[in-house]
Amino acid sequence: MRSQYSGPPPERGLFCNRTLNMRAIKAVGYDMDYTLIHYRVEAWERRAYEYIRDRLVEQGWPVADLTFDPMLAIRGLIIDTAKGNLLKANRFGFVKKALHGSKPMDFDAQREAYNRTIIDLADRRWVFLNTLFSLSEACIYAQLVDRLDAGQLPGPMGYVDLYEHVRKNLDATHMQGRLKAEIIADPERYVIDDPETPLALLDQKSAGKKLLLITNSEWAYTEPMMHFAFDKHLPDGMTWRQLFDVVIVSARKPEFFTTRSTLFEVVEANGEALLRPHSGPLNRSKPYFGGSALELERHLGLSGDEILYVGDHMFGDVHVTKNVLRWRTALILRELEDEVRAIAAFRATEIRIHWGLLTRAGNDKSHLARQVERYADIYTSRVSNFLFATPFVYLRSPRGSLPHDPSLPGGTPVFTTGDGAGSVPTE
Numbered sequence: 001m002r003s004q005y006s007g008p009p010p011e012r013g014l015f016c017n018r019t020l021n022m023r024a025i026k027a028v029g030y031d032m033d034y035t036l037i038h039y040r041v042e043a044w045e046r047r048a049y050e051y052i053r054d055r056l057v058e059q060g061w062p063v064a065d066l067t068f069d070p071m072l073a074i075r076g077l078i079i080d081t082a083k084g085n086l087l088k089a090n091r092f093g094f095v096k097k098a099l100h101g102s103k104p105m106d107f108d109a110q111r112e113a114y115n116r117t118i119i120d121l122a123d124r125r126w127v128f129l130n131t132l133f134s135l136s137e138a139c140i141y142a143q144l145v146d147r148l149d150a151g152q153l154p155g156p157m158g159y160v161d162l163y164e165h166v167r168k169n170l171d172a173t174h175m176q177g178r179l180k181a182e183i184i185a186d187p188e189r190y191v192i193d194d195p196e197t198p199l200a201l202l203d204q205k206s207a208g209k210k211l212l213l214i215t216n217s218e219w220a221y222t223e224p225m226m227h228f229a230f231d232k233h234l235p236d237g238m239t240w241r242q243l244f245d246v247v248i249v250s251a252r253k254p255e256f257f258t259t260r261s262t263l264f265e266v267v268e269a270n271g272e273a274l275l276r277p278h279s280g281p282l283n284r285s286k287p288y289f290g291g292s293a294l295e296l297e298r299h300l301g302l303s304g305d306e307i308l309y310v311g312d313h314m315f316g317d318v319h320v321t322k323n324v325l326r327w328r329t330a331l332i333l334r335e336l337e338d339e340v341r342a343i344a345a346f347r348a349t350e351i352r353i354h355w356g357l358l359t360r361a362g363n364d365k366s367h368l369a370r371q372v373e374r375y376a377d378i379y380t381s382r383v384s385n386f387l388f389a390t391p392f393v394y395l396r397s398p399r400g401s402l403p404h405d406p407s408l409p410g411g412t413p414v415f416t417t418g419d420g421a422g423s424v425p426t427e
Contacts (some may be wrong), residue, residue: 011338011339013380014393017372018378019394019396020328022395023394024196024392025308027047027212028210029212029214029310031311031332032215032225034332036230038192038194040192044190046070046136051173051179052170055172062152062153063144072139072354073129073139074135075335076332077368078126078367079127079163081127082125084159086138089119090365090366091361091369091370094114095110095113100145101146102146103146118285129148131314137167166426177221191231194229198240201243202234203386203387203391204391206391209391210302214246214296218250219250244284246288246420247286248289253317254319258324262291263279265278265283293321307328314368314375330378332383333379335381336379337382359400360378
């Protein structure tokens with residue numbers, strides 16, 4: 001199934017860090033949330049925020065007046081839980097911008113706090129905002145730091161204690177399932193429809209690729225959401241289940257890629273999803289719960305660079321699969337579309353007033369951009385961008401540049417995929 005367009009606009013390109021020959025890829029695995037299904041970020045994160053806030057109110061915290069601020073945080077920022085700060089760092093780990101709580105730090109205060117500090121994400125002090133799901137968490141934490149400093153929260157409590165309390169309530173919100181039940185009941189309010197995403201997968205399937213769905217979402221959420229997003233765009237009589245050779249829910253990523261866990265078959269009975277221990281080959285008509293990547297590799301008879309995994313979570317989807325399994329990796333960055341358009345129009349500040357471009361920290365690359373370079377073989381704004389290229393496309397990485405390299409004609413270095421998918425300035 002080919003797209004009606006001869007080529008993508010620049011912001012819809014497939015951008016390549018490490019040369020990838022899609023002809024060599026035998027299986028393509030996909031995350032679901034913010035990968036196969038893209039949400040209206042402000043609507044989702046506002047409701048997630050409100051659920052966290054309301055839990056705190058029930059616990060007696062004076063925070064009922066707090067509201068979600070969509071401009072306060074972006075993906076790729078770092079929470080300093082020791083100091084109650086929200087940071088943007090460059091690729092070397094040096095802090096370039098900082099908020100204390102929700103208030104910008106002046107130059108002298110920022111320099112005093114971080115002049116001798118290099119951020120190391122292996123230290124639990126730092127919390128990297130890996131995904132768009134992190135925005136509600138960062139927003140309410142920053143606002144609560146303001147309240148803590150003003151002596152308006154229960155205590156005694158430090159900034160680390162405060163973060164752990166926010167995290168605990170966020171996890172409880174997801175465990176209760178109320179937010180997801182609300183989304184299932186009204187998906188049009190929360191989901192951005194993309195009819196080309198199912199066609200992109202159909203294209204890959206027709207080319208002989210095995211398709212895998214590996215999501216942390218539970219079956220009770222995955223099934224209705226995939227039905228809503230996919231089935232109406234597939235050929236008559238076909239459902240999303242028929243696209244995939246393997247469906248694994250509640251995968252517990254990143255542990256799915258690093259440890260072994262019992263695999264269960266999801267059995268639907270009387271409107272409920274029950275679990276039955278499974279051993280032996282996987283049946284493509286049945287969904288599974290848990291398990292491990294090594295078990296999946298054995299079933300497929302594939303491993304390493306024969307598998308491409310596509311997801312939006314920098315650590316759980318991309319970093320771990322690259323480091324542990326040596327799978328090929330693709331990162332979905334939906335914000336990239338606004339970013340590329342802003343770069344082209346020289347309007348970087350229009351993306352986020354406080355933070356600027358996602359991939360820049362001043363004149364340098366941001367810490368997020370460094371993570372993308374290290375762990376994502378390719379990156380793109382949405383799965384449907386695969387439709388702009390053949391399933392056997394050869395994506396060539398650009399020649400590595402160094403500061404002493406000569407610029408291209410006109411004096412402006414450029415970044416290209418090598419396959420005509422577009423180019424944007426690198427610096």
